[in-house]
Amino acid sequence: MYLEIKNANNFFKVKGTLNKKNVHLFENEFKSVLEMFNAITVSLEDLVNIDRHGIKAISRLQNEALSKNKRLSIIGAGNSNLYSHFKAAETAA
Template structure:
C-alpha cells in the first residue's frame, strides 16, 4: 500500500505503509512544518505498517519539535513497533 498524507490546518493524517521506499514523501511533507506552526498533530490511526526508516523519520520529526520548542502530538493506535521505539527511548 502507498503512503498518503492529508492535511487540514495543523492536523495531518498518515495512511498506508511508511517504509524505506516512500519515507522521502513523509520527510518532504514535514520538512518546514515547524516554521509554519507552533504545534501539529499527526494521526497514525490508518498507518498499517512501518519499518525502521519510517520510525527514524518520525523520531527525527519529534527531535526537531523538541529542538525548536514546538509541540508534536502523535495520536492513534498505529503499528506497535512505533510505540515500542518511543517507550524505550
C-alpha cells in the same frame, strides 16, 4: 503499499505504509511544517505498516520539534513497532 498524508491546518493524517521506499515523501511533507505552526498533530490511526526507516523519520520529526520548542502530538492506535520504539526511548531518558 502506498503512503498518503492529508492535512487540515496543523492536523496531519498518515495512511498506508511508511517505509524505506516512501520515507522521503513523509520527510518532504514535514520539512517546513514546524516553521509554519507552533503545534502539530499527526494521526497514525490509518498507518498499516512501518519499518525502521519510518520509525527513524518520525523520531527525527520529534527531535526537530523539541529543538525548535514546538509541540508535536502523535495520536492513534498506530503500529506497535513505533510505540515500542518511543516507549524504550522514554524509559532510557
